[in-house]
Amino acid sequence: MLNLAFSPCPNDTFVFHALVHGLVPGAPAVDVTYADVDVTNTRALDGAFDVVKVSYAALPWLLDRYRLLPTGGALGHGCGPLVLTRDRRRPEDLAGATVAVPGERTTAYLLFRLWSAGFAPGRIEVVPFAEIMPGVAAGRFDAGLVIHEARFTYPEHGLTMLADLGEWWEGETGHPIPLGAILARRELNADALTGWIRSSVEYAWRHPEASADYVASHAQEMSADVTGRHIDLYVNEFTADLGDAGHAAVADLLGRAAAAGLVPPIAGLR
Missing domain, CATH: 3.40.190.10 (Periplasmic binding protein-like II)
Structure with missing residues (x-):
């Protein structure tokens, strides 16, 4: 077995x-x-x-x-994690913000840490993936890091994509x-x-x-x-x-x- x-x-x-x-x-x-x-x-x-x-x-x-x-x-290609917010439009707007992530050792969070090195958020909260978009929409978090099907469904929560970390990674490295x-x-x-x-x-x-x-x-x-x-x-x-x-x-x-x-x-x- x-x-x-x-x-x-x-x-x-x-x-x-x-x-x-x-x-x-x-x-x-x-x-x-x-x-x-x-x-x-x-x-x-x-x-x-x-x-x-x-x-x-x-x-x-x-x-x-x-x-x-x-x-x-x-x-x-074209399948990376997204950083979502309700109203923040620039990466530097995340300085001092509370960001919800799906796990401390997820690839999504590692990419986020590499991407955000120059404007570190104030607090990271690890929460179940299903709670991230509703939490950002309700104002519980300033931003959320999402993966998988959230790429297709985040507009239904009234959220805005601040960054596509896959697009950033591919642009930086040329790698999938x-x-x-x-x-x-x-x-x-x-x-x-x-x-x-x-x-x-x-x-x-x-x-x-x-x-x-x-x-x-x-x-x-x-x-x-x-x-x-x-x-x-x-x-x-x-x-x-x-x-x-x-x-x-x-x-x-x-x-x-x-x-x-x-x-x-x-x-x-x-």
Whole structure:
């Protein structure tokens, strides 16, 4: 039995549907834990899972126990986190502000820290992702850092995008945006796991209708349109294989963060 943890977001349920439902030849049965990435980032510290989806920003604390797999994760173009406000229009307006973020070791927050180095906010509050946009709209927070489907839905909350951190990252580096990584315990067969997960990704692309009910059941009341746009954006060629470009993007992100004193340095990814 393979102990697997990933989020209930549409991109993850789409990717892992075939593996979870016994549709990948030769793969073992799977015991799934569904949890937001801020939870998996923390629980993976204790080696709680055989295979786990975490933030790339959490890798410096996890690579002693886990190995990065080159498939199944989230990395791409035009898919970065957003900084949202009700009425602030310039990055420097965040100086001294209260900003809600989805987790201390999320890639979104790491990108925010790199981006905001010259105008640090006054206070950071870690809150569940679903509370961020309503909290900003209600005035509980001056700004919020959001990910995933919020890219499509923030206007419904009456909010304004102050910055697209993915756009900033791509402009600064030319790299795609590293978001979520798939890790496997180092004592497991990484080649076999990579093959099974890649087969699950390929099955999802060949049979998108097969996972529709499974994805919808975990999509937290997202509309079918938002769910489809979410999958189209976050499941891409890098999901099948990180490749040299994906590995370079992750190495640059963690190298810049280590140089800024935000994360411990790492020896390598492979």
